[in-house]
Amino acid sequence: MAQRQTEQDLERRFQARVDAEEKIEPKDWMPAAYRKTLIRQISQHAHSEVVGMQPEGNWITRAPSLRRKAVLLAKVQDEAGHGLYLYSAAETLGTTREELVEALHRGKAKYSSIFNYPTLTWADIGAVGWLVDGAAIINQVALQRTSYGPYARAMIRICKEESFHQRQGYEIMLALAKGSAQQKAMAQDALNRFWWPSLMMFGPNDDESPNSAQSMKWKIKRKSNDQLRQEFVDQTVPQIEVLGLELPDPKLRWNEARGHYDFGAIDWEEFYRVIKGNGPCNRQRLQHHIKAERDGDWVREAMRAYEDKRRGREAA
C-alpha cells in the first residue's frame, strides 16, 4: 500500500515536471511505460537513419556528377552519424545498441516505412532528400521540444544537418525540373512515387494512433500525426509549384476557410502492408542489414581478440 502510494507520488511529480516543461534526464525517475515508449521510438528513429542509408547508397556509385556524388556521400555519412547519436540517446534509457539491432533483425523493431520504397532513377535521390528529409524535419523540429532531454538534444543537432540535406535534395529536383524534357519527366515520376509514402511517414490518422494520447500527455510527442502531416503538405505544395511540376494528388487544393491545403485520402491498406513487412523492399533492406553484420562478424571478433592481446601485453 505504502509502495503504491509512493509510485503514485512519483508519477504525480513526474507529470508536474513534464507539465512545467522541465527536461527529464537519464538518472531521473520515470514511469516504466515512458521509458519503454521512448526506447521504442528513439530506436526506431535510429534504425530509420541506418536503413535509410540503403536507398540513397544505392545511387552513390551512379551519381551523375562528381559534385553530386560528393554531396550524396556526405549526406549518407551524416545519416550514419545520426544513427549513432540516436543509439546513444536510446542507451541512456538502459538498453544497448546490440539489443536494439537484434530486435530490428528479428523484426521486433520497426524503421520508417519510407525506406521500403526503391530508388529507381537519379531523380529519386532528389525526391528523397527533398520530401523524405522534409517530412523528417517537420517531425524532428517538433521533437526538439520533446520531454526527454537526450532525445531533444539529439534532435537539435540532427535538424541542422537535415535542413542542409533537404535543400540539396530540392536543388537536385530544381536542376531536373529546369532541365531537358526527359529530366523533367524523371522528376515528375519521382514526385508521383514518393509523395504518398512521404505523407505516410507521419503515421496513422489521429483517431487510429493508439499511443498518441499518452505520448502527448508525457510531451514525448508535441504535435499529432495529422497536424504534422498538414504542416508538411502546406509547406511542400508551394515548393512543387516553384518546380513547375504537377501536383501528385487531384484533390490537392487550397482551402481558404481552413487556411490549409486539403488533400486526398491516404491508402492506409498500403501503409499497413508496408509496416507489416510487405512493402516493395522490406525484405531486401533487412537482409542487407543482416548480411552486412554477418559479413562483419569476423572483423569484430578480430578487433576484440587484438584488444585482449594488447591489454595482456600491457599488463605483462
Place this chain on the structure above:
Amino acid sequence: MSKQTIVEYATRLGDDALILGHRLSEWCSNGPFLEEDIATINTSLDYIGRARMFLSYAAELEGAGRTEDDLAYTRDCRDFKNLLINELPRGDFAFTTVRQFLVDAFNLFFFEALVGSTDTQLAAIAAKSVKESRYHLRRSRDWMLRLGDGTEESHRRTQTALDDLWGYTDELFHMDPLESELLDTGVAVDRAAVRLRWEPLVTELIDAATLQLPQPYTLPGGGRQGVHTEHLGHLLAELQFVQRAYPGLQW
C-alpha cells in the same frame, strides 16, 4: 615541358583518386559496424574530393572547355590512367584494408613530396591531400594490426589479401618518360624516392601485424597506358551510366 604533360600528370593522379574513391564508396552500408561505415565513407569522400581537384585542374589547364565531369564520365577504359591497384574489386574487409594500407602509405609519402612541386596548383592540392592521407594511414595501419594480429581467421584473410595485392605495388613506383621529364623540371615526384620511404614502413608494419612479407613478384602494370584489368570496364559502366544515357545535361 609542354602544358599537355602536366595535364596528363594531373589526370593520372585524378584517376587514381577517383577510382579508389569509387571502390571505397561501394562499402556504404556494408561495413562491419556503423563507425566503420562512417570512416570508410569519410575516406571515400576525401578521395573523390581529391579527384575533383586534380581533374578540374587538368581540364582547366587543357583549355578545351572540358570539365571534371567530362573527364570522369565520358572517357572510356583505354583513356583512364589510374594504377591497377586502385581498380581491383573491394573484396572482403581484409582486402580493402590491405589495399588501403599499401596505398595510404604510398600517398602520404607521394604527396609530401608533391608539396614541393614547382607547379603551385599541384603543390596546393598535395598540401591538402597530405593531411587527409595522414588520417587515412593512421586508420589503415590500426586495422592492419587488428586484423593481422587478431584471430586465426582474420590473420589468414589478411595474409591472403597481402599476397594477392603485392604484385600490384611495383606499378606505384614506375617512372615513365613523361614523369621523368616532369621530374627534371621539378613538377613531378620521384617515385623511386617514395619507395625508399614506403618499403621500410610497410615491411615494419607487416611484421608488427604478425604477417609475412609476400614472396616478391611483379604483375604487369598497364594503368598509365590505359591497359587495365577486366574490372575497370564494369566500374565505368556503373559510374558513367547516367551521363551516357542522358548526355550533355546539367544535374
